[in-house]
Amino acid sequence: MIVITGATGNVGRPLVELLADAGHAVTAVSRAQSAPLPTRPGVVTAAADLADVATLAPALAGADALFLLVSGAGAHVDGPALMKHAEAAGVRRVVLQSSQAVGTRPGTPSHAPLVELEDAVRGSAMEWTILRPGGFASNALAWVPMVQETNTVHAPFGDVALPVVDPLDIAEVAAVVLTEDGHAGRTYEITGPVAITPREQVAEIAAATGRPLEFVELTPEDALRQMATFMPSAVAEGTLAILGNPTDAEQAISPHVEELLGRPARGFGEWAERFAAAYGA
Numbered sequence: 001m002i003v004i005t006g007a008t009g010n011v012g013r014p015l016v017e018l019l020a021d022a023g024h025a026v027t028a029v030s031r032a033q034s035a036p037l038p039t040r041p042g043v044v045t046a047a048a049d050l051a052d053v054a055t056l057a058p059a060l061a062g063a064d065a066l067f068l069l070v071s072g073a074g075a076h077v078d079g080p081a082l083m084k085h086a087e088a089a090g091v092r093r094v095v096l097q098s099s100q101a102v103g104t105r106p107g108t109p110s111h112a113p114l115v116e117l118e119d120a121v122r123g124s125a126m127e128w129t130i131l132r133p134g135g136f137a138s139n140a141l142a143w144v145p146m147v148q149e150t151n152t153v154h155a156p157f158g159d160v161a162l163p164v165v166d167p168l169d170i171a172e173v174a175a176v177v178l179t180e181d182g183h184a185g186r187t188y189e190i191t192g193p194v195a196i197t198p199r200e201q202v203a204e205i206a207a208a209t210g211r212p213l214e215f216v217e218l219t220p221e222d223a224l225r226q227m228a229t230f231m232p233s234a235v236a237e238g239t240l241a242i243l244g245n246p247t248d249a250e251q252a253i254s255p256h257v258e259e260l261l262g263r264p265a266r267g268f269g270e271w272a273e274r275f276a277a278a279y280g281a
Helices: 012-021 053-060 079-088 100-104 109-122 137-150 167-179 198-209 220-227 233-244 256-261 268-274
Strands: 002-004 026-030 043-047 065-068 093-097 127-133 152-156 186-190 214-218
Touching: 002 012, 002 053, 012 026, 012 167, 026 053, 043 053, 053 079, 065 167, 079 109, 093 109, 093 167, 100 109, 100 127, 100 186, 100 233, 109 127, 109 233, 127 167, 137 152, 137 198, 137 268, 152 198, 152 220, 152 233, 167 186, 167 256, 186 256, 198 214, 198 268, 214 220, 220 233
Parallel strands: 002 026, 002 065, 026 043, 065 093, 093 127, 127 186, 152 214
Antiparallel strands: none
């Protein structure tokens, strides 16, 4: 049995569905029950808050593998205690969804909790694998209200390109490393196939939806004020630093998706076509 935390999210939900459709028994774990959990034969659901790792213990009973996805860049999760609960339950394999920034920006406050969580996973007695995705294509869903109301997108750094990744690719990679041998002790970078700017992303959404969209560039200061309304200020500042001044490593294309899945990573345009209805296509 495989336990998936963050099961209602952009990665957790398709991961639950992929594993269940392949015949694996899955426990889908979510903190909030407001969003419906995936329903498939072989899937059971459980509620847990990783800020209190003891709440996850019942879901771990009888589990062989654990996919660990935490919100808020890993803040408020006691990694060593969580690993002890998993080990005591007999879990033999753990896969952590971390962040590319843990490797590219060591020491930054925004990702310090994930650094600690990675250390706890590596120090466990279980087989471990760490996934480090870059920015998500699905972050563009934050533009939905603007698109629907005004046919415009307001965002900073319109001409800075990053290889954003389709969350479905992360889910497919996670399914592979959770169920196949040969990935213990590995850290995989997960990116899209090409670097793409926010302005180009808006053009792809326009093509997918048939809407005449305009891109309006925000100042970094305005963007920070907006982001700080729904995320911790340190995380907002760290995110803007990557968006506005990415390192060479953050703009590089990782080969790991193609190596693990046997096909190139999905491009942003394919993601936009799948989610065109969300924008009112």
